[in-house]
Amino acid sequence: GQNIDQPTEMTATEGAIVQINCTYQTSGFNGLFWYQQHAGEAPTFLSYNVLDGLEEKGRFSSFLSRSKGYSYLLLKELQMKDSASYLCAVSSTGGFKTIFGAGTRLFVKA
């Protein structure tokens, strides 16, 4: 079967760095997504990792280890607007479907 685990909630301080972890078990792994979702809004695409390693995109970076079934999203220089849910999702090869984790609610405090 497929399983994706990520922490339910995290709290961090404005200006700090936070790492949101995601572990997964899936057959036919193709790639791993991270999405951001503000309350009452649709998810927005942040990153997609296919190969092992770190990919940096501005204040956000995403890391993948396929052998460990592990990924993390790193947010630097946190801003209040980063308070949102962060969804880890896995796409399966040939399946044309994406399985989402339950999401991590991040609270950024002043």
Next chain:
Amino acid sequence: KAGVTQTPRYLIKTRGQQVTLSCSPISGHRSVSWYQQTPGQGLQFLFEYFSETQRNKGNFPGRFSGRQFSNSRSEMNVSTLELGDSALYLCASSSPEQGRDYEQYFGPGTRLTVT
């Protein structure tokens, strides 16, 4: 370019009724996926369509069905509504451009309440 649009945005139905939701993808996008989002279960994959063909479906009962038209617009239908079907229904489209077909763009969703 206009984003993904979904209609209606809000809907209230009674148990036993049926409902049809509509999704118009970004112009040029041919893949449309549907998801159900609830506080308890998170985002769950319903099905994915490409060029009018369903390529995959999630683990939902047969009451949930969908289709895609030649202009890539998609509809999903839920028959014999149950209270547990109350959720936000999201659709997402992706570009056929090679190397970017993984990047899904979500619509604002349809909030369905079943009473």
